[in-house]
Amino acid sequence: MADALWYFARGSGVISLVLLTVVVALGIGARSGRTAFGLPRFAVNLLHRNAALLAVVFLVGHVVGLLFDPYAQLRVFDLVVPFAGNYRPVWQGFGTLAFDLVIAIVVTSLLRHRLGARTWRAVHWLAYLCWPIALLHGLGTGTDNGTAWLWSIAALCAATVLAAVAWRLTPSFTRYPHRADRQVNSRLLPAVAPTSGSTPTPAGAPSPHAGTSPHTGSPTPAGMPGVPEEAR
Amino acid sequence: MSRLHVDWTACDGRGLCAELLPELLAEDDWGYPVPKGDLTVPPALEPAARQAVDRCPALALRLTAVSAERAPASS
Amino acid sequence: MTSVVEAPPGSRVQLRLLAGTHDGRLDSHLAQHGRLPVLDAAQVIGLARDAGLTGRGGAGFPVWRKLSAVAAAGRPPVVIANGAEGEPASGKDRALLTYAPNLVLDGLQLAALGAQSAVLYVPAAAHRPLQTLIDARRRAGLDRVPVRLVAAPDAFVAGEETAAAAAVAGRGAVPADKLVRITESGPGGSPTLVQNVETLAHLAMIARYGPGWFRAAGTADEPGTFLATISGAVASPGVVEAGYGVALGDLISAAGGATSALSAVLVGGYHGGWVPAAAALPVSRAALTAYGASPGAGVIVALPRHACGLMETARIAGYLADQAAGQCGPCVNGLPRLASTLTDLAHRRARPGLPAEVDRLARLVTGRGACRHPDGTARLILSAMHAFEPDVAAHLAGRCLAAGASR
Numbered sequence: 285m286a287d288a289l290w291y292f293a294r295g296s297g298v299i300s301l302v303l304l305t306v307v308v309a310l311g312i313g314a315r316s317g318r319t320a321f322g323l324p325r326f327a328v329n330l331l332h333r334n335a336a337l338l339a340v341v342f343l344v345g346h347v348v349g350l351l352f353d354p355y356a357q358l359r360v361f362d363l364v365v366p367f368a369g370n371y372r373p374v375w376q377g378f379g380t381l382a383f384d385l386v387i388a389i390v391v392t393s394l395l396r397h398r399l400g401a402r403t404w405r406a407v408h409w410l411a412y413l414c415w416p417i418a419l420l421h422g423l424g425t426g427t428d429n430g431t432a433w434l435w436s437i438a439a440l441c442a443a444t445v446l447a448a449v450a451w452r453l454t455p456s457f458t459r460y461p462h463r464a465d466r467q468v469n470s471r472l473l474p475a476v477a478p479t480s481g482s483t484p485t486p487a488g489a490p491s492p493h494a495g496t497s498p499h500t501g502s503p504t505p506a507g508m509p510g511v512p513e514e515a516r
Numbered sequence: 517m518s519r520l521h522v523d524w525t526a527c528d529g530r531g532l533c534a535e536l537l538p539e540l541l542a543e544d545d546w547g548y549p550v551p552k553g554d555l556t557v558p559p560a561l562e563p564a565a566r567q568a569v570d571r572c573p574a575l576a577l578r579l580t581a582v583s584a585e586r587a588p589a590s591s
Numbered sequence: 592m593t594s595v596v597e598a599p600p601g602s603r604v605q606l607r608l609l610a611g612t613h614d615g616r617l618d619s620h621l622a623q624h625g626r627l628p629v630l631d632a633a634q635v636i637g638l639a640r641d642a643g644l645t646g647r648g649g650a651g652f653p654v655w656r657k658l659s660a661v662a663a664a665g666r667p668p669v670v671i672a673n674g675a676e677g678e679p680a681s682g683k684d685r686a687l688l689t690y691a692p693n694l695v696l697d698g699l700q701l702a703a704l705g706a707q708s709a710v711l712y713v714p715a716a717a718h719r720p721l722q723t724l725i726d727a728r729r730r731a732g733l734d735r736v737p738v739r740l741v742a743a744p745d746a747f748v749a750g751e752e753t754a755a756a757a758a759v760a761g762r763g764a765v766p767a768d769k770l771v772r773i774t775e776s777g778p779g780g781s782p783t784l785v786q787n788v789e790t791l792a793h794l795a796m797i798a799r800y801g802p803g804w805f806r807a808a809g810t811a812d813e814p815g816t817f818l819a820t821i822s823g824a825v826a827s828p829g830v831v832e833a834g835y836g837v838a839l840g841d842l843i844s845a846a847g848g849a850t851s852a853l854s855a856v857l858v859g860g861y862h863g864g865w866v867p868a869a870a871a872l873p874v875s876r877a878a879l880t881a882y883g884a885s886p887g888a889g890v891i892v893a894l895p896r897h898a899c900g901l902m903e904t905a906r907i908a909g910y911l912a913d914q915a916a917g918q919c920g921p922c923v924n925g926l927p928r929l930a931s932t933l934t935d936l937a938h939r940r941a942r943p944g945l946p947a948e949v950d951r952l953a954r955l956v957t958g959r960g961a962c963r964h965p966d967g968t969a970r971l972i973l974s975a976m977h978a979f980e981p982d983v984a985a986h987l988a989g990r991c992l993a994a995g996a997s998r
């Protein structure tokens with residue numbers, strides 16, 4: 285019985301890692317704004333989300349399995365707080381950390397309409413931290429560490445994520461690479477250092493065209509000569 | 517009835533909405549959605565519109581109730 | 592081409608805001624106009640409605656509707672007098688704040704009855720004399736709601752109303768999405784009222800002299816006077832006050848007359864439209880709609896024959912593209928493309944379908960931004976394509992009709 289639990293825990297752990305790899309790759313794919321495998325963009329997006337939810341299911345299985353496992357001696361406490369366990373605390377701590385991060389990413393994703401895009405995105409970036417930690421955990425702690433099959437799966441996962449990240453970093457990553465950056469025009473930001481020797485008149489005014497220059501001095505009411513200027 | 521609202525300051529032109537609502541939206545030269553009309557959502561398209569709102573990666577879409585009374589709009 | 596409507600009688604260059612001493616001093620202001628009558632918020636709304644006062648910042652929206660929307664929000668609003676005047680061809684707000692700032696501050700008090708704060712949003716360069724005046728008025732017990740000065744960045748979109756509200760809230764002067772109107776809830780959560788400084792000055796006059804007096808100028812549908820900034824090929828460019836419906840020719844004469852034959856006139860500014868240089872054309876929304884233009888914020892630029900209208904429009908389009916706030920994809924991508932396409936046409940780098948492409952892009956950007964900057968830019972360009980139709984044809988054939996063009 286104890287052995288069955290142990291196998292279940294290991295198996296679900298490995299599946300979680302594979303799923304997380306798929307999730308990261310699909311997340312990057314979704315971010316590219318491209319269609320993939322003949323799937324429309326919204327489907328890539330949905331697949332990413334559903335794979336993430338499935339990964340959570342396996343992760344929970346993995347963790348609950350370990351909770352009842354006599355060898356691991358895991359306490360509920362260890363599921364939340366990393367690096368406090370009795371059994372290989374560092375490697376297991378990575379697992380706890382990765383688990384916490386996945387939960388944080390998923391929970392914020394499910395609540396993102398309430399949290400707002402900025403907060404959601406900030407937490408989502410932790411995915412790039414979460415995945416390598418999960419990999420380290422898998423390689424460091426498992427009883428299978430050192431077995432060829434685990435190494436091959438880990439290598440395959442790593443290759444997938446590295447390839448995806450490399451693609452993410454290329455300039456032609458998005459579907460419209462020639463699109464202009466959306467970036468707030470700096471002249472609208474508060475406390476812009478005054479441009480050197482700035483005049484009080486519209487300095488950014490376009491160069492006057494012959495005969496059509498908008499006057500740049502203080503406009504006087506036309507046809508009203510001799511207006512006192514002292515009020516300025 | 518409801519109307520789809522695009523927050524252009526947020527939209528990142530990922531194109532999910534135009535896929536989900538081809539009846540209401542096309543895409544421009546840069547992948548940003550182009551409304552085909554005034555973005556009033558007919559009841560039949562309401563589920564798709566809700567899905568677009570839900571899936572928009574930039575959270576740029578909202579469904580608003582079309583009410584008879586309109587507050588003042590100025591430029 | 593639409594025929595030119597006769598200017599209604601009685602619409603001529605007429606001084607109200609700029610009448611009298613206009614030295615900007617408090618004592619001469621009080622000597623000329625006296626103190627404001629004591630009114631409550633409902634009375635102010637009633638006066639604005641009876642007078643038919645509309646916004647002078649460009650959009651021409653009825654003032655009483657905004658006032659009541661803010662009042663209906665039921666919480667003390669933030670009231671902003673918008674003197675940003677980001678438009679390079681406009682100088683009327685600056686002139687008003689120089690020559691009759693007390694009218695603006697009076698109007699701000701009227702609009703800010705019951706407000707939590709009143710703000711005068713103007714470029715930093717104008718702050719010093721205005722601060723002195725604000726202090727003097729406060730000492731004289733004129734201003735119940737304290738007035739705060741906030742610096743408007745020197746940029747075209749800085750005067751857009753949600754940009755003004757954001758700047759007043761201490762953020763960048765960046766326009767915001769309008770799903771929630773600022774009259775209901777502005778950047779800080781308070782209802783926010785933004786009115787052009789000239790609008791407020793008119794309100795101060797209406798409170799003293801009444802809606803009937805106000806309606807004696809302008810047309811029945813568009814009552815009152817407006818400040819026009821006249822520049823381009825005129826002898827003495829500057830600011831002129833006139834009733835709506837004034838003949839274009841009268842405005843040009845008030846600015847010293849044209850210095851050479853004119854080929855067209857830009858009305859309404861960089862978000863306005865090109866109209867024929869017809870002396871009898873009334874400057875009113877009703878008469879200008881036919882050209883896709885409106886009096887807007889009163890900008891009038893006279894284009895001489897020897898200048899190329901397409902070249903001039905391309906230059907303005909490039910400026911406007913550069914001035915975009917940078918937030919909205921269609922505006923950030925569309926305006927530069929629109930400007931460069933128009934520039935190709937202006938420089939006679941003809942290729943098939945060039946005018947159609949300008950037209951397509953102008954329609955593509957319209958309505959697709961958080962603010963109306965793309966709409967205004969497109970309007971200007973579409974009006975140019977219409978007003979300079981013969982020039983477009985000539986440019987496609989590699990020629991330019993502008994008398995002075997050598998290239």
Ligand code: HEM
Pocket residue numbers: 304307308309310311312314315316317329332333336337386389390391393394408411412414415452530572573
């Ligand atoms: C309910 C769960 C989740 C939802 C709804 C979700 C949703 C999304 C969305 C909408 C995007 C952005 C696509 C775009 O910007 O166009 C995204 C990107 C991404 N997601 Fe998720 N996600 C979830 C869980 C996860 C998990 C658990 C991970 C990994 C541990 C992950 C990793 C990523 C990555 C790496 C990206 C690409 C980010 C970038 O480079 O900008 N996601 N996700």
Ligand SMILES: Cc1cc2nc3c(=O)[nH]c(=O)nc-3n(C[C@H](O)[C@H](O)[C@H](O)COP(=O)(O)O)c2cc1C
Pocket residue numbers: 590591645646647648649650651652673674675676677678747748749750751752753785786787788790791962963964967
């Ligand atoms: C791009 C852009 C720039 C604007 N700049 C100004 C400005 O400089 N001053 C101004 O009063 N209104 C400006 N407006 C109009 C304002 O958004 C707003 O309508 C006006 O301040 C409201 O006041 P009013 O109703 O009294 O005209 C601008 C609008 C846009 C779209």
Ligand code: SF4
Pocket residue numbers: 522526527528529530531532533534547548549571572573574575576577
């Ligand atoms: S789904 Fe959202 S971000 Fe993508 S194009 Fe539509 S509105 Fe813009």
Ligand code: SF4
Pocket residue numbers: 524748765766767914915916917918919920922923959960961962963964965
């Ligand atoms: S429409 Fe253009 S100018 Fe207006 S907020 Fe958007 S990017 Fe800025």
